[in-house]
Amino acid sequence: MKNFLKYREIWLLAGIAVLIGLISTRFPGFADPANLRQVFNDTSILMILALGQMVVILTRSIDLSMASNLCFTGMVVAMLNAAHPAIPIPVLIAIALFVGLVLGAINGFLVWRLNIPSIVVTLGTLTIYRGATFVVSGGAWVNADQMSPDFINFQRAAFLGLPVLSWIAIIVIALFFLVMTRTQIGRSIHAIGVNPTASVYAGIDVGRTKFIVFCISGMIGGLAGYLWISRYVIASVEVANGYELNIIAACVIGGISIAGGIGSVGGAVLGALFLGIISNALPVINISPFWQMAISGSAIILAVVLNARGERRQGRIILRKAEAA
């Protein structure tokens, strides 16, 4: 039992349960399974993005360009769809993944080969990718009536009682879980964050691994680009402006240490859910949405304060189970 309570995810889950309970006292329908399904679907994109950001943060890097990547890829896909409605959706998703991958690889290359700190690289590409969206689109919007019905309806289609968007999120979560817990690259990502120097001696190519995590976060940004645009059915330069910080906030609430090495797939998902529940609940319990920023800000600060003790035990995470035994 004691070991069980050590896991941050359990506390997060409890926090979310309390949050849902509190909201239910004001709006009884909130804890309804149908509504919770809706909340999950609404939060899917943030969860996917948080997972992409998580692998970057685990390696002691940061990707500030994710929201701009999302905006650029979304615009490219939307324009392709508007110009050639015949292109099937799976091909468009593949294109989105590829464009995102290229943008992520640019970040990764600069971090890997030129050794520029990731915060500087992605600060630069954050503005470049968003500017590039303007150049590509000429400042024009792609509206709902220019998109094909397939483009818009694909992620809304119900499959086994859940929309496709939710299924995509579930698949991404499962993939990340497998990669982070069952593969060598997942272990390398953790190890680099815990101790980069020791990782080098252990035979891990730190630079190349960082390149890979930026490619991953780029692909995630691209995937989220298609999902975002087809969900909100408008593509403009303003899409997801400033959203990079929401993504990082989800990671922080999820207990992912900004100093690297500590964090889990479950944490990132729950952190995103926490923010998603807040933004979903405010309107239905009659609190002005203007409160949203202040509430999520307080939640972030609270989460960091609560996490502070855990962060001091840096470098123990991989060995935690062995130690307990």
Added chain:
Amino acid sequence: MSDTPHPRRIPDRLDKPLSSAIFSWEALLVVIAVLIFAVNSFASPYFLDPWSLSDLTFNFTEKGLIALAMALLIISGEIDLSVAAIVALASTMMGMAVQSGAGTPVLVAIGVVVGLGCGAFNGLLVTRLGLPSIVVTIGTMSLFRGIAFIILGDQAYKGYPESFAFFGQGYVWWVFSFELALFLVAALIYWFVLHRTSFGRKVFAIGNNPVACQFSGVRVGRIKFILFCLTGLMSGIASVLITSRLGSTRPSIAQGYELEAITMVVLGGVSILGGAGSILGVVLAAFIMGLVTFGLGLLNVPGIVMSIFIGLLLIIVIALPIVWRRLREGRFA
């Protein structure tokens, strides 16, 4: 990033981060500034007009003031992402005071004090609780701007007194604006503090090795707290200038300023990992960013496209010395 002990070599000189033996960072920035200036004056006949040059300065003075304090903070190994939110909150408070009929001196005092208070709040969280500043200030960023949103809703505060307009719109001598004068004076003060006092020396030392500093008797926590207060204070001052220049307060005021201020600092040669940088570099970087945005504006380039140039400039200028050194050593990539 802050708080992350990076294994890195001891710099040959404390204040020269990425420079190769061939050129200093500041010299490179001067060359870039002159180039952009020349291109601008050829590209547009309106550029060399004194009034237009004076307008140019409004493009960077407010962010530049924040960047000066941010430079010290980043040199010490911390960062503040909440500066733009502090500007918004201070401006909102000034707006509230105006509604109850406050005069210009009270408004300025409110702006400065709110900024200082927000900075102290950041500083307390970071130093007292030992939290990473990048996360704390992402949180306070949402918190400060959230409070501004709660107070303002979707309305705007207007009706600032006429004497208040001087700070953002006034001129101290012919075309020489009050904002530019304030920026230059502040730059001098920060230059002196960073490069000529023991306080500044400690800031560099903390950025290079906080643990060693602690053991040599430097009060690391207190100095970091002061630096957060200074950043908040400068944000408060910037808030007074922006509010006065725009004559109104909206919740979206100063959106994105934090990233622009950090871009100035990094472009100015301050190492984002802490421990290295100079005020001269930051001032030059501020000028360059003002020149780029203003020049492109004269050429009718939309604001969003200018950001491509700023982003490219940032990456290229940072990458240049590294590529140069590798080429010289014949081992690129």
